Amino acid sequence: MELELLQKFITPIHPLDKKEWEAFSAIWTPFACKRKTVLTASGETEKHLYFVTEGVQRAFFIGNERQEATIVFTYPLSFSGVADSFLTQTPTPYFFETLTASKFIRTTYKQVEELMNEYPGIQKLILKTTAFALKGVLARQAELQCFSAEEKFTTLLKRSPHLLQLIPHKYLASYVGIDPTTFSKLMGSVRL
Amino acid sequence: MKIRSIELIEQLQADVRQLILMAGYLQTEDTRLLTLQPATGKWSVAQVLEHLNSYNRFYLPAIEKSMVQSTIPAAQWFRAGWLGNYFTRIMRPGTDGKIGNKMRAPKNHRPVLTVDIKSVMQEFTEQQRRLLSLLEQAKEKNIGKIRTPISISRFIKLKTGDTFRFLIAHQQRHFVQVSNTLKQVKDREPRNEYRTRNKEHGTDESVLSSFIRVASLIEHREV
Numbered sequence: 001m002e003l004e005l006l007q008k009f010i011t012p013i014h015p016l017d018k019k020e021w022e023a024f025s026a027i028w029t030p031f032a033c034k035r036k037t038v039l040t041a042s043g044e045t046e047k048h049l050y051f052v053t054e055g056v057q058r059a060f061f062i063g064n065e066r067q068e069a070t071i072v073f074t075y076p077l078s079f080s081g082v083a084d085s086f087l088t089q090t091p092t093p094y095f096f097e098t099l100t101a102s103k104f105i106r107t108t109y110k111q112v113e114e115l116m117n118e119y120p121g122i123q124k125l126i127l128k129t130t131a132f133a134l135k136g137v138l139a140r141q142a143e144l145q146c147f148s149a150e151e152k153f154t155t156l157l158k159r160s161p162h163l164l165q166l167i168p169h170k171y172l173a174s175y176v177g178i179d180p181t182t183f184s185k186l187m188g189s190v191r192l
Numbered sequence: 193m194k195i196r197s198i199e200l201i202e203q204l205q206a207d208v209r210q211l212i213l214m215a216g217y218l219q220t221e222d223t224r225l226l227t228l229q230p231a232t233g234k235w236s237v238a239q240v241l242e243h244l245n246s247y248n249r250f251y252l253p254a255i256e257k258s259m260v261q262s263t264i265p266a267a268q269w270f271r272a273g274w275l276g277n278y279f280t281r282i283m284r285p286g287t288d289g290k291i292g293n294k295m296r297a298p299k300n301h302r303p304v305l306t307v308d309i310k311s312v313m314q315e316f317t318e319q320q321r322r323l324l325s326l327l328e329q330a331k332e333k334n335i336g337k338i339r340t341p342i343s344i345s346r347f348i349k350l351k352t353g354d355t356f357r358f359l360i361a362h363q364q365r366h367f368v369q370v371s372n373t374l375k376q377v378k379d380r381e382p383r384n385e386y387r388t389r390n391k392e393h394g395t396d397e398s399v400l401s402s403f404i405r406v407a408s409l410i411e412h413r414e415v
Contacts, residue, residue, distance in 0.1 A: 038209035
């Protein structure tokens with residue numbers, strides 16, 4: 001079931017042939033946890049690549065002066081975990097936690113690496129997935145620097161309107177980098 | 193009662209990560225607050241952390257030593273010992289995130305008031321990372337057969353799985369204290385200073401309320 005979802009998810013990114021899919025689908029283990037479980041702590045190196053089938057998660061950074069920045073949300077169907085730490089196998093400065101009870105399938109860096117060495121198609125899948133993630137990160141970088149609070153808010157909700165129902169608003173505010181009170185004001189005033 | 197070894201270890205790892213997260217929030221606090229005693233003779237946050245450090249200085253090498261020496265293969269199930277269950281139970285905060293029974297720390301684990309908060313926090317976080325990696329190593333070891341001595345007597349040994357449980361429960365207990373201490377010293381501060389600061393920075397919640405939230409998540413787990 002989860003594997004079908006995974007296949008459905010990766011095919012538009014880069015389709016795998018039969019042999020590649022057989023190898024790729026064999027490395028995943030089901031994993032479930034409660035809400036507010038910290039799966040990766042700052043200072044750790046991300047061991048797992050997750051594929052989300054249920055629930056919402058976030059990666060966040062704790063700055064000085066009591067500020068906390070939500071860097072990314074993940075929800076079904078998508079890959080999850082601390083991507084940069086996973087790919088580079090270096091310690092992360094971020095925390096990764098579940099916001100709601102979550103279900104995944106997950107695999108380890110070692111297994112993905114072995115398959116990338118053996119199957120060029122799998123390497124290409126990982127490369128393309130990373131490339132799309134990078135595309136998203138750069139777009140968000142530009143938004144964060146150039147947009148006003150209101151523009152950030154409307155962009156987020158146009159792109160992912162379902163997030164409003166899924167994610168507590170304080171985390172959405174922290175994601176777009178605006179004050180939670182500004183966020184609720186915008187909720188009341190902005191027409192989408 | 194018994195539990196799958198891997199399940200226990202992963203729960204404990206999640207608990208330790210939660211402690212690292214709480215320590216991360218603490219580092220964003222005004223360091224002056226962390227060194228204030230809520231009342232004469234009551235420990236400051238810095239003292240609480242130093243108290244935990246003093247235990248980790250004993251237990252982390254002790255656990256490591258007992259695990260390194262052992263070649264017994266990992267077992268699927270872990271069954272807690274009665275002593276391990278007892279120690280863990282008296283340490284752990286209640287389901288309401290509160291501490292019922294008060295205890296007095298042994299003499300050599302009572303920190304002085306003048307501890308250096310920066311180095312105490314750094315040591316605490318480093319030790320938690322080491323604890324995480326010991327738990328990772330424990331996945332390959334038999335934590336029901338290997339035994340680690342306790343700090344007050346090298347003749348009393350707990351199953352290493354129980355040592356982990358008790359050590360982590362002890363830390364959770366003291367993080368409830370940390371959260372209470374922080375609240376008390378803040379309440380004593382000139383009325384609005386901390387409130388205003390919170391508002392200015394637009395945090396999604398004050399550190400304190402996330403503490404309380406986290407403390408209430410600490411679960412009652414019988415093994």
